Amino acid sequence: MAEAEKKTATEMERKLKKEEKAKEKEMKRQKASEKAKVAQVKSAKPKPVTDKKINKDEEIPSDTPPDEKKRLSSQMAKQYNPSAVETSWYEWWERSEFFKADAKSTKPKFVILLPPPNVTGVLHIGHALTCAVQDTLIRYKRMSGYNALWLPGFDHAGIATQDVVDKDLMRETGKTSHDIGREEFLKVAWKWTHKYSCSIKTQLRRLGSSLDWSRECFTMDEERSKDVVEAFVRLHKEGVIYRGDHLVNWDCFARTARSKEER
Numbered sequence: 001m002a003e004a005e006k007k008t009a010t011e012m013e014r015k016l017k018k019e020e021k022a023k024e025k026e027m028k029r030q031k032a033s034e035k036a037k038v039a040q041v042k043s044a045k046p047k048p049v050t051d052k053k054i055n056k057d058e059e060i061p062s063d064t065p066p067d068e069k070k071r072l073s074s075q076m077a078k079q080y081n082p083s084a085v086e087t088s089w090y091e092w093w094e095r096s097e098f099f100k101a102d103a104k105s106t107k108p109k110f111v112i113l114l115p116p117p118n119v120t121g122v123l124h125i126g127h128a129l130t131c132a133v134q135d136t137l138i139r140y141k142r143m144s145g146y147n148a149l150w151l152p153g154f155d156h157a158g159i160a161t162q163d164v165v166d167k168d169l170m171r172e173t174g175k176t177s178h179d180i181g182r183e184e185f186l187k188v189a190w191k192w193t194h195k196y197s198c199s200i201k202t203q204l205r206r207l208g209s210s211l212d213w214s215r216e217c218f219t220m221d222e223e224r225s226k227d228v229v230e231a232f233v234r235l236h237k238e239g240v241i242y243r244g245d246h247l248v249n250w251d252c253f254a255r256t257a258r259s260k261e262e263r
Helices: 002-044 082-086 089-095 125-143 159-173 182-206 222-237
Strands: 109-113 147-151 249-251 256-258
Touching (some): 109 125, 125 147
Parallel strands (some): 109 147
């Protein structure tokens, strides 16, 4: 009997220890679960936005006169301010005519044509990349003794511009180009073109692009239009351009043919 009682007591002791361990594990599991819930709630909350704006009181006014070389002897600001650093330089470059090519120069010539951005809207990061690469190359050539020209221009973009102007017209007035007629729509399109060509020009200047603005081109200006007509007539006479019956990609909304690339 004594041995049986001793065995029973040992088993009870083991059972109690197991229960205590099980309770400890359950408590740990509950604590871990609570921590996970708290972390989930914290991650779901929006992070406070830190105000990284430049403190106007700490800005140091520029002492550089308009169109003069930027003065660098003034006190530096405590915080980097891109606008303050970049100001005055481009105006001085233009006034000094650093970007102009000389037609009478005997130096070896080097010319880059800026791929004319479409006036369908403002520039994007792809344009900025192109400008950075071309600007680096043209500046290097100038410094290497070349008579370097980087030619700026804008592309009227034809049907693409017609599409965005038509959409803008519908959004603003509820009418289409067919509703207002050809002449009135052309006025709206030219207004759009002027607005976005000015915006693009401002962006290119902000990028520091060393373009010769005295030679600015537009694909529909008088000189370029004359060249297009001359080339078209010459190629037609040579038989390179011809008329014939062919299947075309017809746009039912714009009521015009589309190229294969625009399908």
